[in-house]
Amino acid sequence: MATRHIISIGDFDRSGIDRLLDHARQIDSKKYDRNALNGKILAVLFFEPSTRTRMSFESAIARLGGTSVSVGSVDACSMAKGETLADTIRVVSGYADAIVIRHPKEGAARLAAEFATVPVINAGDGAGQHPSQTLLDLYTIRQSMPIDKIDVALVGDLRYGRTAHSLASALSLYNARLHTLSPTGLELPDTLATELTNKGMEIINHDSIEEMIGMIDVLYVTRIQRERFPDSASYFNVASSYRITPELLTKAKEHLIVLHPLPRVDEIDPRVDESPHARYFEQSRNGVPVRMAMLMDVMQ
Ligand code: NCD
Numbered sequence: 001m002a003t004r005h006i007i008s009i010g011d012f013d014r015s016g017i018d019r020l021l022d023h024a025r026q027i028d029s030k031k032y033d034r035n036a037l038n039g040k041i042l043a044v045l046f047f048e049p050s051t052r053t054r055m056s057f058e059s060a061i062a063r064l065g066g067t068s069v070s071v072g073s074v075d076a077c078s079m080a081k082g083e084t085l086a087d088t089i090r091v092v093s094g095y096a097d098a099i100v101i102r103h104p105k106e107g108a109a110r111l112a113a114e115f116a117t118v119p120v121i122n123a124g125d126g127a128g129q130h131p132s133q134t135l136l137d138l139y140t141i142r143q144s145m146p147i148d149k150i151d152v153a154l155v156g157d158l159r160y161g162r163t164a165h166s167l168a169s170a171l172s173l174y175n176a177r178l179h180t181l182s183p184t185g186l187e188l189p190d191t192l193a194t195e196l197t198n199k200g201m202e203i204i205n206h207d208s209i210e211e212m213i214g215m216i217d218v219l220y221v222t223r224i225q226r227e228r229f230p231d232s233a234s235y236f237n238v239a240s241s242y243r244i245t246p247e248l249l250t251k252a253k254e255h256l257i258v259l260h261p262l263p264r265v266d267e268i269d270p271r272v273d274e275s276p277h278a279r280y281f282e283q284s285r286n287g288v289p290v291r292m293a294m295l296m297d298v299m300q
Contacts, residue, residue: 003119004297005120005121006121006298007113008110008128008169009131012170014173017138017170020135020290020293020297021135021142021290023296024135024139024293025139025289032064034063034064034065037061037065037299037300040066040067040299041067042058042061042068042097042100042299043092044068044069044100045070045092045099045102047074047103047108050123050124052261053123053124053133057121057132059288060288063288063292069096085103085111089112089115089116089120090115096118097118097299098118098119098298099112099116099118099119099121100123101122101123102125103126104126104227105126106126106128107125108126109121109123109128109129110125119299121294125162126162126228127162127225127228128162129166130261131166132287133167133287134163134167135294136283136287136290137167137259138170140257140282141257143286144279145217147171149175150176151176151177151217151218152167152171152178152217152220153180153212153216153218153220154178154179154180154220154222155209155220155242155267156181156182156186156221156223156224157186157224157225159185159186159188159189160228161222161225163261164188164222165189167220168192176201177204178202179203179215180205181205181209181242183224184238185238187205188203209242210251213248213252213256214251214253216253217253217256218259219244219258219277220259221259221260221267222260223260223261223265224238226239242267244258244272245269246271246275249272252277257279258275258277258278261283262283
């Protein structure tokens with residue numbers, strides 16, 4: 001059987017996503033084999049900072065009876081000595097049953113999959129994709145409403161935000177309508193927007209949150225991806241240019257949910273945390289059952 005990698009959300013069709021989310025729900029209700037991955041080892045190769053993604057993958061493997069290994073910080077591994085990613089991956093393939101990788105370069109996870117002899121999961125490749133985040137985003141939406149034909153707003157850095165890219169692609173499978181709002185220069189990449197439109201997705205660009213707040217079912221807010229900017233001046237030109245407040249949400253549909261992949265900087269006022277619309281902490285918690293389902297998918 002061919003090794004199963006998860007590199008992009010495009011690796012799934014709609015029924016594949018639905019099946020995985022159903023499995024995650026079953027896991028969430030504690031109906032799963034705690035020894036399903038007994039004796040299996042997950043290599044966690046993170047070349048960029050992470051709290052949620054890394055810890056929830058580590059929790060996920062532990063809850064299934066397996067263990068994880070990692071090099072600690074990037075400076076502590078041989079890539080700091082000039083080893084290529086290809087060689088690192090060949091070597092790590094010999095130490096683990098699957099590899100979760102996060103890397104600052106777009107395409108790095110796909111490259112890793114070419115050299116790995118075990119399954120590779122992309123935990124974020126530069127401004128590319130972040131499929132495990134999208135699966136937990138969809139899981140969180142499904143906890144509140146059926147995903148079909150909903151109006152979803154993507155707000156923030158849609159140029160560099162990999163979570164927005166993967167989510168937009170996934171939503172095109174569910175006949176969703178996309179509303180976008182981003183600072184000038186941080187719009188959804190043209191290639192992605194064209195690809196989505198060709199798939200029949202309607203994309204409406206807005207100039208303000210007020211303009212769209214009454215029309216949407218999901219408000220997906222993202223952080224400006226400061227680390228992808230060429231210099232700090234260009235970051236400060238757009239920093240703090242949007243902020244979700246409880247006052248803005250008074251015009252929202254009653255069932256609207258506010259999501260954010262986190263970490264947030266200043267784009268969601270902490271007062272929103274108390275609002276019945278806020279779902280972002282629940283969303284991050286959902287990372288564990290969803291990643292357990294993903295690990296069982298590729299490692300069993
Ligand atoms: C996101 C990421 O790394 O792309 N974080 C996460 O995995 N939850 C979003 C971000 O860093 O802004």
